[in-house]
Structures are given as C-alpha cells and as structure tokens.
Amino acid sequence: GDADAARAAAERQNTLTKPPGSLGRLEEIAVFLAQWQGRAQPALETVDILVFAGSHGVVARGVSAFPGEVTQQMVANFAAGGAAINQLAKAAGARLSVVPLEVERPTGDFTCEPAMSNAEFADAVQKGYEAVPADADLVCLGEMGIGNTTAAAAVVAALFGGGGARWVGRGSGVDDAGMRRKADAVDAALACHGSTLADPLSALRLVGGRELAAMFGAALGARHKHIPLLIDGFVCTAAVAPLARLETGGLAHALAGHVSAEAAHGKVLAELGLRPLLDLGMRLGEGSGGAVAISILRAALACHNGMATFAEAGVSGG
C-alpha cells in the first residue's frame, strides 16, 4: 500500500464541503482505494469481476440441494448472459470474466482423499493469478460450484478450528438432514487429513476446490499487481483466508463487499477482521454481493473526486 497517497486522500476529504467524517465509510473507502491504487485521487474506470467455476467430488455425499451438473449448466448460463451476476456486472459498470476450471472433472472426494494433487492445485492457483488483468482498477472475486460451501466449511474449519457443525450452513438450500451430511463430510475430512491441514496452503489443496484455489491465486495476483480487491461471500472469503494466515496483513488490500446469509460467513469475516459493506441477506455466490458493493465504491469516489472544497464553494467551516 502507498501510505503517502492514503494520507493525501485523507487530507483532501477534510477540505470537502461536508462536516468531517460525515460520509462515514465512503471516506474510508476513498482512502483505502488511494492506498492500494497508489494515487490520492483513485479511479474505477476498469472494474473486473472474475468468476471461477469448479466441480466437487464431495457432491456424491449429498451435500447440496442441487445436482452437480448445475455447475456446468450455470457456466453456460453465464455465457448466455442469463445469470444474476451478468445483470449485476452490467448494473455496476464492470467487465465480467468467467473462468471454468475443468468443471467436467470433479475434485477428489476430500472426505477420504486429497481434493487436488499438488500439480492440480498449482495449476488452479496460477490460472487465478493470471486471470487478473494488469490494467484493472479493482478486482471483484466470485465463484460457482455446486458443493463448494462444504469445501469452504472444511477449509475454514482447518484454518480456524472447530468442527463441521460450526461452519456448515444451508448453502443453496439443504434441509436439516443435508446440513448433518455437510457437517459429517467436514468432520470426516478433518479426521482423514489430520495435521497436514495445519498448513494453510495444504488445507486449501486438500479440502478446497479448484475455484477456491483460483480465487486464492487471484487475490495474490491483485496484491502483486497493485490492485485493490473486493471479496464476495462465504466461499470466496474462505478461499482467500489463507493469505491472512500466511502473513499478517496478507489481506490488507481487500474489502469485504457483503456478509452472506450463510451464517459461517460472518464468523470468518470476524476472524479476519473484515467489516462487510453490505448486509442484504444474499447467499448466491457468483460474486453477486461484491458486485452490488461496487456501486458503493463508485459513490465514494464520486464524492472524493467530484466535491467542491470549502474554499472553492465559499462555504463557512464549522
């Protein structure tokens, strides 16, 4: 981050025609974007929403309300422009890129084997890293993958402790029996992989999924390419959480767009010290919560870059 740019942005905020602090988090956002874009007057000309899709072997355990083939069907729906994220990207003035990661080939069933080999994991991370356009002013991450709230629950159980029951939720809408199957799957995975899960990257490889690995890679790519990051829901947050576990401040370039109705998401955000911008009861994934939050960032910069100062407007200070 660029501390000088952040300082200059904060100073500018205090000259604008409003009581100091009265734009609340809009002011914080302007300073945050200045810090991570490295300029006192940041911009959101080019905003990229990256949606990664993957298939999950654990679906065979009955952990989702939808059949596994819906992942591929939804990738086709993204391509045809019919999904929620297509509409939300357009409304937010963002480019949408969908990156399917071998969706025809599910990961290993992590309750009893590694989700990915080292090579598969590295490949997915690299695809995520490379998907981040160097010219982006902001990158927003999203995902699609039937079964992936169970993978996310397994990852955060490995990272933050507690059994399956602490981290599973209804996902796309499972009933109570489905919830129990999800918790059992997570507990089985913890037992199967044991202490190898203590390493954050190993956890992501062993009990995560390709789209989670790719989001991790994209978050790393954004950091290296000096691009601020907007994260979405539970699965996305679980995927990038290893960055914070590997290094203090590893997610300092990230804003949380929306806290999901999936109860575990709030717990993960709290573990990471991230305060979501929105709480609209959404639980769709696809980057939908982050996409809605883009307009909050645009509002923040509209004020930051467009408002008159007290001196310019001839308004008396307090």
Added chain:
Amino acid sequence: GDADAARAAAERQNTLTKPPGSLGRLEEIAVFLAQWQGRAQPALETVDILVFAGSHGVVARGVSAFPGEVTQQMVANFAAGGAAINQLAKAAGARLSVVPLEVERPTGDFTCEPAMSNAEFADAVQKGYEAVPADADLVCLGEMGIGNTTAAAAVVAALFGGGGARWVGRGSGVDDAGMRRKADAVDAALACHGSTLADPLSALRLVGGRELAAMFGAALGARHKHIPLLIDGFVCTAAVAPLARLETGGLAHALAGHVSAEAAHGKVLAELGLRPLLDLGMRLGEGSGGAVAISILRAALACHNGMATFAEAGVSGG
C-alpha cells in the same frame, strides 16, 4: 399498493436461475417496487432526488457546529454542483432538484413560539407535495438546514415520547456542551407547546421546520401519485413519521435507504418498523444515504427483469 403486481413479481422471482430467496433483500425490493409501481416488472427510468432546504430560529440557541448562513451557502453549492448529493445523484443516475424554502427567513424559535404559522406550514407542505413529478419511478427525499437535527429531535420526542436527551445527537459535530444545549432546547419546546404536540401534524408545525414540512408533503404526494419513496436519514425520517402516526400503513410505500450514525435515527426507524438497506456510518443529510441506496434498488431490478428462468436457461432446479 397493487397486490396483484406484487404477487406476480414474487412468482417471477421463484422462476429465475438462482436458489429461491438467495438474492435476499434484492428480491424483497423487486416485489416492493412492483407493488408500489403497479407492475410486475417495475423500472427505474426516472428517479428524482428532492432536497428541501430551510432555516431555523433555534440556531440562535447554539445547537449547531456550523453558523446558520451555511444553509444558504450550501444551497448555492448545490446549484454549482459541488456538494456530495450532486456527485451521488450523478452516480445513481438520478435527477436532482433542490427546493429552498424561504431560507433567508428562519422559522420561529420553537423553544418559546411556534416554528411556523398554520399558513406557513400549509405552504411548505404544498410545495413538497407539488415537487413530486408525476412521471417519477422513485422519489428520494433529502434536506439541508443548519439546526434541523434539533428540530427533528423535537418532532420525534413529540411523536414517540421521551425527553430531549433520548433524541439529540452530535448532528454536524457539536461537542458535549452543544449536545446539552440541543437537549435543553427540545425539553424547552416540549414544555412550551405541551399537549398541543399530541397531534402529529401540529407537532411538525410547532417544532419542525419548513424543509421537514415539505418532506412530509412530498411523501404524501408520492403516495397519492403511486410512486415508491426512498427516505434518507434522521431528519427525513422524522419529517415523514407523522404519516405513520396518522394512519397505519401510512409509510408502507417507503423504503429506508440508510441508517445514520446519528444514534436517534435507528430508534426512529425501529419505532416505524423500517429496516434500512445500508449502514455506512454516514450522517450528512442532503439525501446522501438514500442516493447511495438507489444503486441497490437498480441492482434488484437488473436481476428481476434481466435474469433467465430455469426453463429458458436449461438449468436443473433444486
């Protein structure tokens, strides 16, 4: 409200390619707009932000961090395009109209006399009513008026009970002594006007202000013109609250855009049963919180009107 349109919108939501309910409040917003626009696929082609400005005799009591002349200076800043609401209206794709209400002539000091005569009150209400364009798809209310958080506190104290200390806050940034002066002003007003404040319209006239009366009139106008209403912060909510006190459901056509950092706002929203869409720590007024929320409504309709159905997309249901 149009119950048939609302029902048709809710049915449409359940056919779209997402787990039912997974767009959370975006789904509720689509149904709400259908109900109050009277069509199953509502639109936000024409969105009007109406900002009413007024001056307050109570400013002489030292209730604001800013001098009273700032109201007129800010009206000039609105006209020049330099204020926060100018930028936020542009970012939200909304028309902005600023309606100054005799800003050169402050209301009576309501701690010891009526803020407005009957004729002055009726005139301000009518100006608000008439400011609502008949062709609007949505109206968002805002205000500017140095001293008006004290007027708003007096109005809600009259409507909901409790003394000044329950309802005053820091407004544009007063210190502890300023807070005490605000609470004293409200208590003096309650003592001065006594039981005449029991009638909600009398309360608005006696201890409100011209811009509050105009927002009340605009909220009434929106209801009569079949236009859904987006309300902003503490002062705006206090101004329209009499509608709900006069008639159950009198504010059913209103969404709360944002809960202010001014602590009393959350209490008033709770009294009215309104759940704000945003909580971004803003406390500026001008319609700024409502303006930011407009993009949430746009996101809701982008999904509602633009998404493919399960049948159209060939996606398997849950």
